[in-house]
Amino acid sequence: MSAITIASPASGMSLRGVFGAYAAEARSECLRYLRSPGFLLPVTLFPTMFYVLFGIVMNRNADAATARYLLASYSVFGVMSPGLFGFGVSLAMERENGLLTLKRALPMPPGAYLLGKMLMAMLAAGVVIVLLLALAVGFAHVQVSAMQALALLATGMFGVLPFCALGMLVGALVKGQGAPGVINIIYLPMSFLSGLWIPLSMLPTVLQRIAPVWPSAHLHLIALQALGVRHTGIGLHGAVLLAYTAVFFLLAARRLRRLG
């Protein structure tokens, strides 16, 4: 009610009103996906299943260091999925079914829509990390300290952002049903080429050399650091991921502004 007295009728909107719109958009975005398991379950369970099969079952006799390495790798593989699919596919669908058009016509504050999707992806990434940690500790007997677990959770929840931006770019370029296919063509090869399935050191030299091109390779190094597998600093890799996020986001935003 108090918002009404602050806002002058029919023109500007109070800061509180704008904040309320952002909050309402984020809440709706989270609610709608939490209520549609058909979308959220595959996005979170697909990488989890990969970890169970290839990280745990296939590596039953792995030593402690290897087990920890695998957890870091599959964590990165896991958080890419909500970023790329959660963001990219839903954007591509909503560009096709008219929801985005309606939102653009309505006075939704610019960015509220994207922020809502971003929060949802961060939440899903957090769920993936918690699932993987539980599996790792419970079945693969990986030793993880509370600090390491928290560091991995933070890595996942923030590490999803460059993939949100990449997903957004794909969603801005491809409309509707074509998006999942395009995203898989990016997701699976990029995971392989970043050493998430097979350690980089076991891949051909050429592939090792070009690995720094992939954002997932940088996130992999940060995840390894979070679990105490390596100790060489993460500043540069964080900066590279930030730059990727900014570039993908700006390209996507430009394309969306022009085309809708």
Place this chain on the structure above:
Amino acid sequence: METSVEVIARLSGAVKRYGALTALDGMDLMLHRGELLALLGPNGAGKSTAISLLLGLVHADAGRVELFGRHPQEIDARRRIGVMLQSAALPGTLRVSELLRLTMSYYPTPRSLEESAQLAGITDLLSRRYVALSGGQQRRVQFALALCGRPELLFLDEPTVGMDIDARQKLWVAIRRLVAEGCAVVLTTHYLEEAEALAQRVVVLGKGRVLSEGSVDALRSRVAMTRIRCVSDLDAAALMRWPHVAHAERDGVHIHVHTDAPENVLRRLLDADPALSELEVRRAGLAEAFTELTREDVPEKEVA
């Protein structure tokens, strides 16, 4: 009187091309405060493009677009409008009340949830999930979303498609109520009776231009014809020679006469054939006027 009315949105010489197709070919259109304007036209006439320009969804290639004196992409201009588009797949897992609250949050001084729901006649649907509603119910929810922000200008793009007659008439009542409160409405529709029932001003579009503009009566009077139909054995060819008879033909036992002076012709008809029966007199409606207008347009425009 029209000159004193405030213009709240306008297209001036707006041109929009999609590749080789010219959707709008220098269109001028003004929307006045508090009026209900119906935009009519066959498919491809430019109705949707005109609306998209006014909503800031597409950019004009040339000309000016203004919404409350601003560019429509400025959010402050759009905070004064409400929108109901032809097709929008709203998130199905959200409840109607959640969709309404979300849309209300975009506006500075929205109506209350109860008032919006009551105006659109969806009070009984508030706790339902959107996906579980019928097509007609979904349209009513979309209408509620359009009016919940207390807009000064409401865009309704084919609002009653998919509604049964009862729902359509309820929507008409709600639209009239909004107009009575001073809300301007732009309505596009395929149903001419809808424009006839609601509109104060009708703009007919064709090939990206305004073909005609005026009140429903003015548009109708452009086709100043009345149709007379009756059972009679008078000779159609002889009737054709009567003054004020534009057309006469026989169809079985029936005679059809088109005239611009029905009173004169009727008096003479009744005199000429005392046995005349099953008399029907019908004024040309908006449908005839519309057909006439858009048909006239074809030969001259196809040359260009």
